[in-house]
Amino acid sequence: MSAGLLKYRLAYSKLGKVRFLGHRDVARLWERTLRKAGVPVAVSTGFTPRARISFGLALPTGAESLIELLDFFVDPNMVQASGSAPSVDEWGERIAHALPEGFTSTHLHEIGSGDISLQESVTASSWILLVDHPDVVEAVDRVRSSDVVHLERERKGERHVDDIRPGILDINILDMNMLDMNMLDMNMLDMNMAQIDELEHLADVWPGDPLRSGSGTAISALLTTSGRGIRPTELVEALLAESEPWDHLTRVLRTQQWIDQDGQRIDVLSASMARPRVCA
Amino acid sequence: MSSLWPRLEPLLARVRKPGRYIGCEDGALQPRHGRDTVSWLLAYPDVYEVGLPNQGLQILYEILNERPDAAAERTYAPWVDLEALMRERGIPLFSVDTHRAALEFDILAFNLSSELVYTNVLNMIDLAGFDVHARRRSPDDPLVIIGGHAAFNPEPMANFIDVAVLGEGEEVIGEITEVVREWKASGKTEGSRAGVLRELSHIPGVYVPSLYEVVYESSTGPIREVRPLYADVPEVVTKRTVSDLGQWDYPRRPLVPLTEVVHDRLAVEVFRGCTRGCRFCQAGMITRPVRERPADQVRSMVSNGLRRTGYNEVSLTSLSTADFSGIEDVVSSLVPDPTACGAPTISLPSLRVDAFTVGLAAKVASGRRSGLTFAPEAGTWRLRTVINKLITEEDLYGAVESAFASGWSRAKLYFLTGLPTETDIDTKGIVDLAAGCVEIGRRYTNRASVTVSVGGFVPKPHTPFQWFGQNSVDELGRKIRLVRDAASRTKGVNVKWHDPSASLAEGIASRGDRRIGAVIERVWRSGGVFQEWSEYFDVRRWQEAMAAEGLSPDDYVTRHRRKEDVLAWSHLSAGLHQDFLWQDWQSSLQEFGLEDCRWTPCYDCGVCTGDGLEHIVASPIPPAGGSQGTGQDLARVGAVPVDVRLSRTPT
Numbered sequence: 001m002s003a004g005l006l007k008y009r010l011a012y013s014k015l016g017k018v019r020f021l022g023h024r025d026v027a028r029l030w031e032r033t034l035r036k037a038g039v040p041v042a043v044s045t046g047f048t049p050r051a052r053i054s055f056g057l058a059l060p061t062g063a064e065s066l067i068e069l070l071d072f073f074v075d076p077n078m079v080q081a082s083g084s085a086p087s088v089d090e091w092g093e094r095i096a097h098a099l100p101e102g103f104t105s106t107h108l109h110e111i112g113s114g115d116i117s118l119q120e121s122v123t124a125s126s127w128i129l130l131v132d133h134p135d136v137v138e139a140v141d142r143v144r145s146s147d148v149v150h151l152e153r154e155r156k157g158e159r160h161v162d163d164i165r166p167g168i169l170d171i172n173i174l175d176m177n178m179l180d181m182n183m184l185d186m187n188m189l190d191m192n193m194a195q196i197d198e199l200e201h202l203a204d205v206w207p208g209d210p211l212r213s214g215s216g217t218a219i220s221a222l223l224t225t226s227g228r229g230i231r232p233t234e235l236v237e238a239l240l241a242e243s244e245p246w247d248h249l250t251r252v253l254r255t256q257q258w259i260d261q262d263g264q265r266i267d268v269l270s271a272s273m274a275r276p277r278v279c280a
Numbered sequence: 281m282s283s284l285w286p287r288l289e290p291l292l293a294r295v296r297k298p299g300r301y302i303g304c305e306d307g308a309l310q311p312r313h314g315r316d317t318v319s320w321l322l323a324y325p326d327v328y329e330v331g332l333p334n335q336g337l338q339i340l341y342e343i344l345n346e347r348p349d350a351a352a353e354r355t356y357a358p359w360v361d362l363e364a365l366m367r368e369r370g371i372p373l374f375s376v377d378t379h380r381a382a383l384e385f386d387i388l389a390f391n392l393s394s395e396l397v398y399t400n401v402l403n404m405i406d407l408a409g410f411d412v413h414a415r416r417r418s419p420d421d422p423l424v425i426i427g428g429h430a431a432f433n434p435e436p437m438a439n440f441i442d443v444a445v446l447g448e449g450e451e452v453i454g455e456i457t458e459v460v461r462e463w464k465a466s467g468k469t470e471g472s473r474a475g476v477l478r479e480l481s482h483i484p485g486v487y488v489p490s491l492y493e494v495v496y497e498s499s500t501g502p503i504r505e506v507r508p509l510y511a512d513v514p515e516v517v518t519k520r521t522v523s524d525l526g527q528w529d530y531p532r533r534p535l536v537p538l539t540e541v542v543h544d545r546l547a548v549e550v551f552r553g554c555t556r557g558c559r560f561c562q563a564g565m566i567t568r569p570v571r572e573r574p575a576d577q578v579r580s581m582v583s584n585g586l587r588r589t590g591y592n593e594v595s596l597t598s599l600s601t602a603d604f605s606g607i608e609d610v611v612s613s614l615v616p617d618p619t620a621c622g623a624p625t626i627s628l629p630s631l632r633v634d635a636f637t638v639g640l641a642a643k644v645a646s647g648r649r650s651g652l653t654f655a656p657e658a659g660t661w662r663l664r665t666v667i668n669k670l671i672t673e674e675d676l677y678g679a680v681e682s683a684f685a686s687g688w689s690r691a692k693l694y695f696l697t698g699l700p701t702e703t704d705i706d707t708k709g710i711v712d713l714a715a716g717c718v719e720i721g722r723r724y725t726n727r728a729s730v731t732v733s734v735g736g737f738v739p740k741p742h743t744p745f746q747w748f749g750q751n752s753v754d755e756l757g758r759k760i761r762l763v764r765d766a767a768s769r770t771k772g773v774n775v776k777w778h779d780p781s782a783s784l785a786e787g788i789a790s791r792g793d794r795r796i797g798a799v800i801e802r803v804w805r806s807g808g809v810f811q812e813w814s815e816y817f818d819v820r821r822w823q824e825a826m827a828a829e830g831l832s833p834d835d836y837v838t839r840h841r842r843k844e845d846v847l848a849w850s851h852l853s854a855g856l857h858q859d860f861l862w863q864d865w866q867s868s869l870q871e872f873g874l875e876d877c878r879w880t881p882c883y884d885c886g887v888c889t890g891d892g893l894e895h896i897v898a899s900p901i902p903p904a905g906g907s908q909g910t911g912q913d914l915a916r917v918g919a920v921p922v923d924v925r926l927s928r929t930p931t
Contacts, residue, residue, distance in 0.1 A: 017285075018538065020298035025539045032306075032536065032590030062293035098590065100306050100538060246293040 005042050005052075005073040008088070009118075010095070011107040011269055013066045014059065016207040018102030023058040029100070030055075030070060037094035040078040056118035057125070057225055057257070060233060062246065065254035066205070069118050069268060071111070107269055122268055123226045124169055126256040128202070130216035131236060133248045139239040140173055140219060151238040155228075164238055167224040171235075174199070174218035176211055206253060215250045225257075285379040287371050295361045299539030300328035303354075303376035306536035306589065309342065311351035311377060318457045318464060320344050320352040321375055321385040321422065325392070325400035326812065328356040328376070332535060333543040335597070336428060337391045339530040340449050350457045353377040353385070357400050360809070360816075363407065373408040382408035386460055388422040392430035395789035396782070396811040398437055399804040401426070405440065412801065414442050414490060419468045423460065423476075432519070432566055433741040433849040436792035436800055438489035442477060446485050446852060447519030447566075448552075450528050455483045481513050485520035487852060488513070494794055494848075500830050503793060503846040518853040523893055525552055525571045529581055536589045545593035545627065546585040550578050550610075554599035555877045555895070559668045559868050560657070560696060562740035563599055566854040568887040570878055571896045575606050582614055586624055593625040601628045602637045605899035611644055633671045638682035645686075651731075652683045655694035658702070659709025665873040666701050668864075673713070680717045684724040691717055691730050697759040698737040698751030698783075700868060707759045710734065711766035711773060718772035731774045734763055736783035740790055742854040744864035746847065749840035750787045753819075756780035781819035785811065787837035788822060793848035796836070799825040857886035876902070 014026070021029070031051050034041050043049040056069035092108045099105060133139075143149055149165040203211045211218060223230040232252045236245035257268045292298035313319055322341055324331025331337065337354065344352035353375035358366060366372070373382040382388055388408065390401050402412045410421040426434055427445040434444035445452055463476040481488040491513045495504045508515055522528055534546060551572040554564040573581075582594050594614070598604060614626055626644040631637045633654045641652060656676055657669045664671055680691055695710050714730045721728025736756040739745040751759070760777045767773045785803075788796060802825035803811075810816040826833055841847065843862060850858075860883065867874065877883055878895055879902045888894050 017302040017304055020292050020302050021538050022297075022299065025299055028540065028544075029538055034590075035592060036587070036590035061298065101304055244294070249293070250290065 005075055005113060007071055007073055007111050007113040009069060009071050009107075009109060009111045009269075010105060012068050012070075012099075012103055012105045013064075013205075014068055014103055015064050015066075015205065016102045018100070019062055019064045022061045023055070026059075026068075027053070027055055029103075033095060033098045033103075034072065036098040037091060039072070039091050039095070040074055042073040042075040042078065054117060057122055059254060060231055060252075063232060063252045063254060064206070066202075067106070067254065067257055067269070069122075069257065071118060073113075118268075121259045121271075122257045123260050124222055124224050124258040124265065125254050126258070127221045127223060127232050127235075128174065128253045128255055129219045129221065129232055129236065129249060130210055130251040131219060131239070131248050132216035132250050133240055136217045136219070136239060136248075137173055140171055143168060143171055143239060149238050151234055153234060162228070164230050164234065167228075167230040168221065168235065169224060170220075170222040172220050174211075174220050176218055202253075202255070206251075210251045216248075220255075222258075283379045284371060284374045284381055287369065288366075288374065288379060291362065291365045291369070291371075295365065296359060297329075297539065300356070301358070301362065301376060302538070303379070305332075305538060307531075307533045308377060308535065309345040309352075309533070311345055311353050313351045316349060316461070316465065318350050318387065318460045319385045320350060320387045320389055320453075320457075321355055321382050322352055323355045323388060323390045323401075323404060325357050325390055325397040325404055326810070327359055328537075329539070329541040331356040331391075332537045332541045333547065334391060334393070335531070335547055335549060336449065338535050339528070340389075340453055341535075342531050342533060343450060344453060344457070347454065347457060349461050350453075353380065355382065355404070357404055357810070358407075363403075366407065373404055382422065383410060385422050386464055387425055387456075389425040389427065392426050392428040394812060395430045395436075395786055396817075397430070398789055398800050399808050399811055401437065402440060402801060402804040403809050412440050414440060417442075417473070419470055419473050423473075425456070429563060429566065432562070432852065432854060433791065434487065434489065434852075435494075435794050435848040436789055436796035438794045439797040440801075441489065443480055444487045444489065445520070446487060446517060446854070448522045449520070450522050450530070452483060452485050452520045456480060456486065459483065478510070478513070484518065487517040489794075492851065500795075500832070500835075503848060503850075505846060506848075506851045516851050516853050518890070519566065519855055521569075521855070521887075521891055521893060522552075523571070524896065525549070525573045526577055529573075529577055532584075534585055534589055536591070543595065544591075545595050545625075546582070546589055546591045547595045547597050548578055548581045548585060549573065549598060550596045550601060550604045550607075551598045553895075554603070556600060556603075556670075557668045557864075557874050557876060558657070559666075559744040559864060560699065560737060560739075561599075562743050565743045565856060567599070568855065568885065569893050569895045570603075572605060572898055575610050575898065578604075578610055579613060582624075591624070593627060595627040595629060597629060600630050600632055602632045602640055605897055607640065608643075611640060633679050634675045635678040635682040638679050638686065641683075642686040651690040651692055652688045653692040653694065654679060656713060657694065657696050658699055658706060659695065659711075659713055660706045662871060663699060663702055663706040663709070665871045666868050667696075667699055668868065668873050670873050670875075673716070676713065677716060677720060681720050684721045684728060689721070689725050689727045689729070691721070692733060693717070693730060694733050695735070695763075696737040697734050697763070698756050700745060700748045701871075702759075704759075704762060707762050708766050710763050711770055714767070714773045715770045718770070722772070729772045729774065731776060732763065732767065733776045734760055735778040736760075736780045738783050738786045738790055741847070741849045742856060742861070744861050744868055746791065746861065747841040747843070747845075747865055750783070750837045752838050753780045753784050756783060779814060779817070782811075782814075782817055784819055784833060784837060785817070785822045788826065788833060791848065792836055795829065795831060798829050799831065802828060855885075855887035855890050857884070857890075860885045878902070 030053060042052045044052055052073040054071050059065050059068060088108055095105050148163050150161050151164045152159055152161050203209060221235060233245040236249045240248060258265045259268050259271050261271055292301060322337050324334055324337055341352050341354060344350040354377060355373060355375050405412050411417050423442045425443045426437060426441050427449055431444045432446060459479045477488045480486050481491050491509050492506055493509055494506050497504050551570055553567045553570040555570055558564055611626060628641060633656055656671050658664045658667055661672060683691060693714055697707055710732060714732045717730045718728055739748045739750055757780045764775050767775045803821045806821050808821040878897050
């Protein structure tokens with residue numbers, strides 16, 4: 001099916017109001033966007049030909065992300081027929097132009113057509129959650145020091161109590177005061193400058209500035225996505241022992257996706273970026 | 281002038297399909313609000329997925345935002361889950377464009393596609409935070425305007441609206457904007473609301489119900505007279521019609537929703553109006569005359585639209601798309617689209633029933649050929665001449681033969697039941713026709729099946745059947761059972777049907793007068809919203825409301841009207857002469873079919889002559905195919921006069 005096709009990986013962010021779009025909506029949006037941008041995406045054969053695009057891990061409706069991924073195939077023959085040589089830079093520009101507000105393409109590069117699928121390769125995601133609840137700091141401490149964290153959730157139509165602790169690879173409270181400190185404070189506190197830079201960058205790109213607006217306690221978490229995986233909403237349910245996570249979860253942002261390579265955790269783009277080309 | 285977004289946002293993760301409420305669509309415009317700008321909130325009183333594709337609303341949205349003195353945004357009925365949260369927290373109805381409160385707009389304008397959405401209009405006005413009763417509104421409250429097909433008899437909504445607009449909106453919205461702009465500039469002072477309404481009533485096509493008095497014979501008796509309260513207010517308001525569709529190539533920037541909607545494809549309107557003359561069809565009667573869009577413009581709207589939106593499917597819309605002159609040429613030129621978007625799928629809704637049409641459908645069909653839909657509407661040729669849906673059995677069987685031969689395996693047939701003069705022979709004829717279709721299909725595939733969809737007929741204003749007494753719920757139920765029983769003994773025929781009790785509610789609202797307003801209000805107050813959604817419809821709400829108001833469903837729904845009756849909409853005109861409609865009603869009862877007037881002498885229905893309009897049809901000859909009143913031998917029709925079945929009319 002994929003013989004002779006070129007495969008590309010595209011990374012994008014989804015921020016602001018569009019976080020309320022579901023995974024299927026976003027998939028349809030990308031089909032339209034790639035058509036608008038004139039990218040000659042290969043189509044499947046059969047009764048109902050579909051564009052050959054495969055999407056990465058579904059982002060829960062309501063969550064935002066700095067890095068979402070999709071792979072698509074291009075038929076080199078179609079590129080020749082349309083009269084223009086494949087130009088990743090040009091596609092990137094046209095994609096950036098064709099995307100609706102809230103979506104920004106961040107990387108586009110060719111990858112090996114035999115590369116493992118996105119769904120299978122990503123093993124963990126980093127998240128920032130804003131949780132508005134008086135007990136949340138205590139709850140995070142409790143989870144950090146526990147060996148077992150129970151959560152009742154549905155599987156194949158039945159309720160099961162799972163231990164989700166092994167899937168919580170890391171969890172921390174983020175100190176938002178760092179954002180407003182001056183240089184002197186930082187030196188005194190001997191803080192990690194890279195971490196502060198990252199946080200400041202985050203505060204700048206996150207629409208509505210939720211980190212500074214005080215709409216909750218910021219938690220960073222690294223959650224497993226392989227196997228059953230843990231959704232950020234499930235983490236909140238487990239933290240607060242409440243069944244309506246969105247009553248307290250004011251914002252949630254995926255900041256990174258990770259894959260395992262030779263026992264090491266590396267971010268998904270570094271792993272696949274044989275020829276990095278940044279667009280938009 | 282603040283956005284409600286920060287208050288709305290925390291609620292959205294808790295409701296179903298929150299993507300409905302965010303706006304951000306491709307094609308959404310940037311409204312420029314200001315003191316000198318008339319702000320319109322264009323509302324569709326059903327959920328976003330149903331409302332967003334509405335072409336009328338998209339067209340007006342774009343035309344208004346192109347005007348320097350207008351700004352338009354959109355709103356849709358929030359689904360019940362979000363509405364409950366909004367009411368709990370005091371969040372009012374908002375626009376999806378900038379999430380501005382409805383109360384901040386000068387005009388709240390509803391597009392009404394059907395009568396069962398009336399209760400949602402009340403709900404949205406109430407959710408916006410002002411009085412549902414027009415007479416109790418304060419000067420600053422938005423003017424409530426309704427338009428669309430279900431505004432052609434606005435009387436049931438008369439107490440809740442400030443203005444109804446009859447007909448096409450492209451031109452009249454500009455004229456309304458100018459009058460409202462002056463009013464806004466003058467500061468909307470106390471008492472000035474009556475003045476602006478009076479001013480608006482001078483615009484052709486604009487009806488201001490509060491400027492008319494309805495006199496009844498008794499409190500629950502018939503209407504004696506409807507008269508304007510002032511000499512400068514027109515006695516009859518006539519619909520607006522755009523004379524040349526070629527001058528209105530809208531929408532130029534079609535809205536592309538980010539979430540799935542009911543018609544998720546590009547739509548290009550190829551013509552307006554229809555003169556096939558089906559007597560039950562309100563759309564065909566009120567949108568006359570036929571005005572075709574130039575074929576070149578259709579082609580460029582398709583090609584620009586696909587490029588702009590990224591869609592790979594386009595629907596060529598009209599009331600009977602196969603009637604478009606040169607439809608074959610247009611379709612042929614679209615199939616291999618040269619743009620980078622690849623070959624688009626073309627969908628042709630509302631097709632005639634004949635083999636030519638199937639050939640056209642086969643040309644555009646890609647992929648699996650699952651089902652093809654036809655609408656013979658009635659089970660026997662006799663009844664089809666009564667309703668003037670002039671499809672012979674040969675037409676239908678030819679179409680079906682052609683469909684199965686071209687690879688389709690299923691056909692869907694639409695029928696109405698409860699039509700004038702319908703007997704059980706006609707009703708059972710539905711299944712006979714379907715069985716004939718299955719028999720043809722089995723010659724091609726063992727999988728051949730036919731689904732029959734049966735709806736209860738609801739007579740509509742401004743049609744020849746506006747005088748006909750609708751069948752009772754029991755009678756409609758009995759006829760549907762006849763069809764189901766007959767079908768159960770027929771292999772390959774499946775039946776779907778509409779709830780006959782919904783036809784009762786639709787009947788009350790369709791031909792109601794101003795007294796029905798109190799019924800609509802009661803239905804709404806008792807929780808009857810989203811009445812087109814079966815899970816929210818309960819006919820008891822309507823029956824109890826009628827009883828509470830002392831009104832009889834029989835008077836409004838099942839009674840045959842007489843020629844001398846003053847109809848609730850008699851002061852409103854779709855351009856059709858009342859004499860023409862009455863004559864056509866009489867012809868119907870005599871089983872006399874009328875040919876399509878595009879290619880025959882004029883019957884003087886009144887639309888063209890009255891408005892100085894004419895049909896704009898590129899082809900001087902009828903399209904190939906020959907069904908529905910072109911090229912048929914209508915001599916068979918009306919040869920034997922039958923007794924006028926109106927004799928059942930109560931006198």
